[in-house]
Amino acid sequence: MNHDTYPDNYIRGILNSVKSIAMVGASPVNVRPSYFAFKYLAERGYDMIPVNPGYVGKSLLGKPFVASLADVGRPIDMIDIFRNSSHIMPVVEEALRLSPLPKVIWMQLGARDDAAAAKAEAVGIKVVMNRCPKIEYGRLSSEISWMGVNSRTLSAKRAPMPTQGMRLSLNRMSVGGGQTAASDRVAKNKTETT
Amino acid sequence: MTDRLPGFSTLAVHAGAQPDPTTGARATPIYQTTSFVFNDADHAASLFGLQSFGNIYTRIGNPTNAVLEERVAALEGGTAALAVASGHAAQVVVLQQLMKPGDEIIAARKLYGGSINQFTHAFKSFGWNVAWADPDEIESFERAVTPHTKAIFIESIANPAGSVTDIEAIAAVARKAGVPLIVDNTLATPYLIKPIDHGADIVVHSLTKFLGGHGNSLGGIIVDAGTFDWSKDNKYPMLSEPRPEYHGIKIQETFGNFAFAIACRVLGLRDLGPALSPFNAFMILTGIETLPLRMQKHCDNAKAVAEFLAGHPAVASVNYAGLPGDKYNNLARKYAPKGAGAVFTFSLKGGYDAGVSLVSNLQLFSHLANVGDTRSLVIHPASTTHSQLDDAAKIKSGAAPDVVRLSIGIEDKDDLITDLDQALRA
Ligand SMILES: Cc1ncc(COP(=O)(O)O)c(C=O)c1O
Numbered sequence: 001m002n003h004d005t006y007p008d009n010y011i012r013g014i015l016n017s018v019k020s021i022a023m024v025g026a027s028p029v030n031v032r033p034s035y036f037a038f039k040y041l042a043e044r045g046y047d048m049i050p051v052n053p054g055y056v057g058k059s060l061l062g063k064p065f066v067a068s069l070a071d072v073g074r075p076i077d078m079i080d081i082f083r084n085s086s087h088i089m090p091v092v093e094e095a096l097r098l099s100p101l102p103k104v105i106w107m108q109l110g111a112r113d114d115a116a117a118a119k120a121e122a123v124g125i126k127v128v129m130n131r132c133p134k135i136e137y138g139r140l141s142s143e144i145s146w147m148g149v150n151s152r153t154l155s156a157k158r159a160p161m162p163t164q165g166m167r168l169s170l171n172r173m174s175v176g177g178g179q180t181a182a183s184d185r186v187a188k189n190k191t192e193t194t
Numbered sequence: 195m196t197d198r199l200p201g202f203s204t205l206a207v208h209a210g211a212q213p214d215p216t217t218g219a220r221a222t223p224i225y226q227t228t229s230f231v232f233n234d235a236d237h238a239a240s241l242f243g244l245q246s247f248g249n250i251y252t253r254i255g256n257p258t259n260a261v262l263e264e265r266v267a268a269l270e271g272g273t274a275a276l277a278v279a280s281g282h283a284a285q286v287v288v289l290q291q292l293m294k295p296g297d298e299i300i301a302a303r304k305l306y307g308g309s310i311n312q313f314t315h316a317f318k319s320f321g322w323n324v325a326w327a328d329p330d331e332i333e334s335f336e337r338a339v340t341p342h343t344k345a346i347f348i349e350s351i352a353n354p355a356g357s358v359t360d361i362e363a364i365a366a367v368a369r370k371a372g373v374p375l376i377v378d379n380t381l382a383t384p385y386l387i388k389p390i391d392h393g394a395d396i397v398v399h400s401l402t403k404f405l406g407g408h409g410n411s412l413g414g415i416i417v418d419a420g421t422f423d424w425s426k427d428n429k430y431p432m433l434s435e436p437r438p439e440y441h442g443i444k445i446q447e448t449f450g451n452f453a454f455a456i457a458c459r460v461l462g463l464r465d466l467g468p469a470l471s472p473f474n475a476f477m478i479l480t481g482i483e484t485l486p487l488r489m490q491k492h493c494d495n496a497k498a499v500a501e502f503l504a505g506h507p508a509v510a511s512v513n514y515a516g517l518p519g520d521k522y523n524n525l526a527r528k529y530a531p532k533g534a535g536a537v538f539t540f541s542l543k544g545g546y547d548a549g550v551s552l553v554s555n556l557q558l559f560s561h562l563a564n565v566g567d568t569r570s571l572v573i574h575p576a577s578t579t580h581s582q583l584d585d586a587a588k589i590k591s592g593a594a595p596d597v598v599r600l601s602i603g604i605e606d607k608d609d610l611i612t613d614l615d616q617a618l619r620a
Contacts, residue, residue, distance in 0.1 A: 036245045
């Protein structure tokens with residue numbers, strides 16, 4: 001894999017297939033990029049697992065922190081590493097000891113370790129480096145276009161509804177007057193004349 | 195969609211726009227609203243905290259404006275853009291992210307007269323100092339660099355004389371100095387020149403000109419190339435340091451290669467306030483759809499008119515970079531092979547008086563202070579756009595007293611030539 005530029009289909013394939021994401025270096029401090037990304041991905045339906053030995057016993061948006069990848073205790077589809085480049089290799093080595101192996105190892109914006117990437121790719125793990133999954137999700141869903149960002153995608157198809165679509169809504173304010181509808185009056189007149 | 199990069203004309207029509215999810219509307223709707231409802235308190239908080247992407251209030255962002263932003267970012271090859279109320283607003287918002295009182299910007303002496311005013315007077319009152327350099331002498335940029343320099347500012351094709359700037363040479367000076375290169379690409383548009391390909395870190399436009407293209411709407415835009423590392427030293431604290439207005443977020447760390455555009459939005463536009471009307475954004479978007487067609491016609495017409503004037507007995511000289519032998523012809527061939535733009539100047543043998551009578555004799559050319567309209571335009575810069583400069587500065591910026599500026603429209607070129615001919619003879 002060329003790690004300088006990724007085809008959109010590679011990134012899209014990853015974000016469409018993974019379900020659980022362990023975020024190594026997740027922070028409960030709500031101005032840290034890891035917190036933003038964690039929250040955003042959780043809201044998009046990913047099963048998020050915060051990994052940070054410094055916060056064991058606490059939780060992040062209701063998800064308990066675990067100290068290490070080995071402590072997660074269930075299969076993980078993707079590991080998102082929020083550490084800088086010099087701390088990548090030990091995390092990847094730990095990931096390679098997991099069974100089953102993760103399908104994807106993702107290194108955050110600014111983080112890149114080509115040797116660690118090569119080790120993971122050698123056992124069939126997909127690797128993304130120096131990207132943010134929140135930004136990529138926002139870009140490929142074109143949600144990020146609201147911020148004037150170049151999504152580098154085009155489409156002539158109707159955009160998906162941002163929510164679940166129109167639903168019968170029970171919490172609309174009623175203004176009354178419905179009983180004077182013409183059909184009601186017709187029906188009423190009928191009974192009156194017969 | 196595959197990863198094949200679409201062509202310029204396809205981007206000009208499609209980038210940023212998608213049929214409306216609610217109604218299926220194919221043209222971009224005008225979201226003429228001040229504000230947007232939140233789903234709940236948590237959603238509101240996460241939008242205000244920059245944790246979610248979304249709309250809050252039209253001073254900070256608007257869905258119609260966002261289509262324009264993505265469209266121009268795509269055409270320029272940038273990572274993101276921010277639309278604002280005018281070209282001048284774009285310049286203030288950009289520099290507010292970079293400059294503190296006592297800092298310096300190096301600016302090309304050949305700039306739109308309004309920009310020269312803005313830099314000299316308005317920016318001086320902010321404590322931002324400008325060092326002028328001559329784009330015809332690259333060393334003058336190098337000499338102007340000091341420890342206080344925060345940016346270099348040039349026009350790709352300069353107003354009024356249509357001179358072409360050696361962007362790559364000046365980009366090299368900026369890189370060496372460790373400061374971003376800002377290029378005002380108004381007169382070239384990305385159809386003719388893409389400054390980011392030549393080393394620009396930030397591109398600004400007056401959308402009022404060729405991008406809108408129809409002389410009906412003011413607008414400006416800032417494009418982030420995503421190329422500059424704002425955090426490598428502590429020169430750019432707006433991007434590299436925790437921002438108190440957002441609970442300590444560091445903008446570059448959080449937004450990566452589109453951090454500059456975000457800073458312009460959430461620190462610049464939000465607080466300074468020059469928001470673009472969604473209606474103007476719609477008009478400008480519609481204009482951009484035909485940019486490639488119009489720009490080529492503008493350039494072809496301009497070349498024909500320049501050639502005609504160069505051969506006219508009443509004309510002393512023509513400054514059009516598209517003419518062989520022009521001082522800037524080599525730079526035009528390198529940077530703008532499709533055409534040297536449609537704004538240029540010429541001087542008359544009859545001097546100032548001949549210029550004044552030419553303007554009044556013209557029938558098709560409108561006498562007004564704008565460029566980049568579908569209609570052909572004429573003005574005498576020395577008494578209008580550049581009138582606040584002294585004579586020496588007028589000459590240096592290409593607006594000597596005997597100079598007339600044309601902005602050639604997309605009419606039939608023979609009609610333009612016939613009109614000029616009768617006006618020069620009258
Ligand atoms: C090259 C250039 N830059 C900036 C501007 C300023 O733009 P606006 O009038 O949209 O503020 C102009 C306007 O004439 C211009 O020609």
